[in-house]
Amino acid sequence: MQSESVMPPRTLFEKIWDSHQVCPGPEDSHILYVDLHLVHEVTTPQAFEGLRLAGRKVRRPDLTVATLDHNIPTTGNRFLIEDALARTQVETLRSNCREFGIELFDLASPNQGIVHVIGPELGLTQPGMTIVCGDSHTSTHGAFGALAFGIGTSEVEHVLATQCLVQQKPKTMLVHFAGALPHGITSKDMVLALIAQIGTDGATGHIVEYAGEAIRALSMEARMTICNMSIEAGARAGMIAADQTTFDYLRDRRFAPKDRDWNQAEEYWRTLQTDSGARFDTTVEINAAQLAPFVTWGTNPGMAAPVTAAVPDPDQVADESDRNSISRALEYMGLRPRTKIEDIPVDRVFIGSCTNARLEDIRAAARVIRGYKVASRVKGMVVPGSQRVKREAESEGLDKIFIAAGFEWRESGCSMCLGMNADRLNPGERCASTSNRNLEGRQGAGGRTHLVSPAMAAAAAVAGHFVDIRQWEYKG
Amino acid sequence: MQSFTIHTGTAALLERDSVDTDQIIPKQFLKRIERTGYGDFLFFDWRYDADGRPNPAFALNAPQYAGATVLIAGKNFACGSSREHAVWALRDYGFRTVLAVSFADIFVNNCVRNGLLPVVLSSAEIAELTSRARLATPLSLTVDLQRGLVSTKDGFNADFQIQPFRRMCLLEGLDEIGMTLKHESEIAAYEASRPSRISICRPELRRL
Numbered sequence: 135m136q137s138e139s140v141m142p143p144r145t146l147f148e149k150i151w152d153s154h155q156v157c158p159g160p161e162d163s164h165i166l167y168v169d170l171h172l173v174h175e176v177t178t179p180q181a182f183e184g185l186r187l188a189g190r191k192v193r194r195p196d197l198t199v200a201t202l203d204h205n206i207p208t209t210g211n212r213f214l215i216e217d218a219l220a221r222t223q224v225e226t227l228r229s230n231c232r233e234f235g236i237e238l239f240d241l242a243s244p245n246q247g248i249v250h251v252i253g254p255e256l257g258l259t260q261p262g263m264t265i266v267c268g269d270s271h272t273s274t275h276g277a278f279g280a281l282a283f284g285i286g287t288s289e290v291e292h293v294l295a296t297q298c299l300v301q302q303k304p305k306t307m308l309v310h311f312a313g314a315l316p317h318g319i320t321s322k323d324m325v326l327a328l329i330a331q332i333g334t335d336g337a338t339g340h341i342v343e344y345a346g347e348a349i350r351a352l353s354m355e356a357r358m359t360i361c362n363m364s365i366e367a368g369a370r371a372g373m374i375a376a377d378q379t380t381f382d383y384l385r386d387r388r389f390a391p392k393d394r395d396w397n398q399a400e401e402y403w404r405t406l407q408t409d410s411g412a413r414f415d416t417t418v419e420i421n422a423a424q425l426a427p428f429v430t431w432g433t434n435p436g437m438a439a440p441v442t443a444a445v446p447d448p449d450q451v452a453d454e455s456d457r458n459s460i461s462r463a464l465e466y467m468g469l470r471p472r473t474k475i476e477d478i479p480v481d482r483v484f485i486g487s488c489t490n491a492r493l494e495d496i497r498a499a500a501r502v503i504r505g506y507k508v509a510s511r512v513k514g515m516v517v518p519g520s521q522r523v524k525r526e527a528e529s530e531g532l533d534k535i536f537i538a539a540g541f542e543w544r545e546s547g548c549s550m551c552l553g554m555n556a557d558r559l560n561p562g563e564r565c566a567s568t569s570n571r572n573l574e575g576r577q578g579a580g581g582r583t584h585l586v587s588p589a590m591a592a593a594a595a596v597a598g599h600f601v602d603i604r605q606w607e608y609k610g
Numbered sequence: 611m612q613s614f615t616i617h618t619g620t621a622a623l624l625e626r627d628s629v630d631t632d633q634i635i636p637k638q639f640l641k642r643i644e645r646t647g648y649g650d651f652l653f654f655d656w657r658y659d660a661d662g663r664p665n666p667a668f669a670l671n672a673p674q675y676a677g678a679t680v681l682i683a684g685k686n687f688a689c690g691s692s693r694e695h696a697v698w699a700l701r702d703y704g705f706r707t708v709l710a711v712s713f714a715d716i717f718v719n720n721c722v723r724n725g726l727l728p729v730v731l732s733s734a735e736i737a738e739l740t741s742r743a744r745l746a747t748p749l750s751l752t753v754d755l756q757r758g759l760v761s762t763k764d765g766f767n768a769d770f771q772i773q774p775f776r777r778m779c780l781l782e783g784l785d786e787i788g789m790t791l792k793h794e795s796e797i798a799a800y801e802a803s804r805p806s807r808i809s810i811c812r813p814e815l816r817r818l
């Protein structure tokens with residue numbers, strides 16, 4: 135083994151990549167070990183079926199954890215799934231978990247929730263791990279200094295069978311947020327500003343590491359929001375090196391190491407920093423001190439602007455393909471060029487998803503809502519990211535604030551982030567959403583989504599249109 | 611898995627950038643538990659109107675694209691969700707290869723595991739093919755993975771590169787799981803070399 139002193143400087147990503155090499159794979163590939171495999175109902179039935187057909191087993195059920203989140207109802211009797219196809223998918227996951235000995239956080243479990251919310255809150259997600267899931271927002275877990283990325287169903291089957299993945303080495307990108315975040319600006323605004331700057335393919339082929347003063351100052355929950363949306367810039371994964379904030383969050387969580395194991399783990403985790411002098415393939419600088427609250431106006435997360443700005447005018451855009459994309463997006467969104475973002479009215483407000491439905495997000499929205507009522511034209515819903523988030527929010531009385539204001543308070547799940555269950559926008563409805571994708575039809579065919587932070591969504595619910603949260607008058 | 615060596619077929623033009631996997635296969639079709647039968651749902655929201663009738667304005671409904679097996683797209687094709695259903699739907703509809711300026715990473719990984727060849731061409735080459743396809747309908751193309759070449763009978767030729775492992779997966783129709791399982795002893799040795807870190811995860815279920 136090479137000693138540390140003669141090792142060339144390495145990035146955080148390279149340290150984790152190197153320590154998970156099982157052996158070289160064919161051609162330019164590597165066989166990489168997977169420490170934690172998260173499983174949900176939508177992208178796995180075909181993988182388990184593949185195992186059965188080939189007579190294979192799950193190699194490490196002890197490193198595999200399942201939850202139900204994408205398809206399930208968030209209202210009424212959630213144990214009674216009326217949609218026959220969704221019910222079959224849920225039951226298929228249950229029987230697969232039984233057959234292969236995988237722990238499932240089922241609907242009745244106090245630990246059930248969106249896969250990327252429960253991993254961290256149970257302490258399953260830890261620094262230095264490789265974490266995969268058949269879901270692109272697996273990048274969320276990178277907030278803990280883990281290498282976490284989404285995979286397809288064939289790769290899910292591969293991990294189930296071998297606990298490994300065959301991968302080629304990606305490139306690296308450093309996104310450096312200099313300066314301190316101004317008051318009222320959140321990590322959602324940071325990541326929307328980044329995607330607006332580099333585009334939805336700006337980080338394709340890269341693992342992104344986020345660094346800088348503004349990142350270090352963020353809570354774990356806020357870090358998860360940024361890493362979550364890395365994929366919206368095309369990145370394979372997003373990562374933030376672990377620090378005291380990470381350790382304080384993890385300590386005493388159910389699956390976190392205990393006692394002596396903790397001390398050993400923490401000592402190791404502290405080594406997982408990008409060495410000075412380590413090289414990134416690409417570097418992006420963003421001045422955090424100049425950020426404003428961001429709102430998306432188009433049909434991908436890169437089509438975003440500060441709340442004080444206006445919707446672009448395609449006639450002012452020189453590049454033909456950009457002009458066409460903008461025209462098409464504005465047509466779908468039902469927006470006129472140069473409309474001021476603050477003049478855009480909303481019909482629905484969705485506070486939920488693995489991007490922004492953790493306790494801090496719900497607290498931030500509740501703080502805005504307190505003492506106000508939802509505008510008469512608006513229907514608002516809060517869908518906590520997990521049962522734990524829901525319980526904790528309720529123990530602080532946050533549910534009552536939302537209900538008093540006219541919001542619906544739901545059970546945990548993905549819900550209207552992707553509208554696979556009954557929670558959907560109607561055609562033409564316009565929604566301020568704390569989720570991560572404003573793609574055509576994402577929240578329901580013909581639905582129009584504007585991505586914002588939880589506080590901005592809450593303020594839009596009260597005002598009936600977008601407002602600059604920096605001017606909000608908080609009551610109580 | 612089906613392999614890909616060389617394919618000749620007619621092309622369909624999409625003429626859009628950043629087509630996401632939510633458009634390729636909308637979420638309402640992800641509830642199925644099979645790998646097949648997604649072709650009818652490909653580009654569903656664009657392909658059909660609210661009453662389920664084919665939308666004449668959508669490219670794939672154009673009569674000259676009937677039976678197309680080569681899809682020509684723009685940049686950042688298949689961004690967004692990791693759903694492999696997007697690849698299954700393209701394959702099931704009949705596409706064998708997609709030519710684009712760029713692709714999302716997870717989609718490419720999914721492609722090579724399902725015999726769908728993602729070909730990266732320059733924007734000038736895509737523009738050239740686009741104008742040819744608009745004139746000659748249908749445009750017949752040959753995509754040769756062995757030689758890394760896209761060509762037409764009337765003289766269009768473009769080289770393309772694909773990473774060696776991906777090329778191998780496609781050419782050989784590799785059983786990747788079977789291949790990795792041959793490294794059982796290395797996997798076991800790896801696990802044995804770092805049991806303490808692995809046990810951090812779930813000590814009560816620890817197998818080693």
Ligand code: SF4
Pocket residue numbers: 203204248249250269271487488489547548551552569570
């Ligand atoms: S909340 Fe949305 S983005 Fe997150 S896992 Fe669920 S569907 Fe995917």
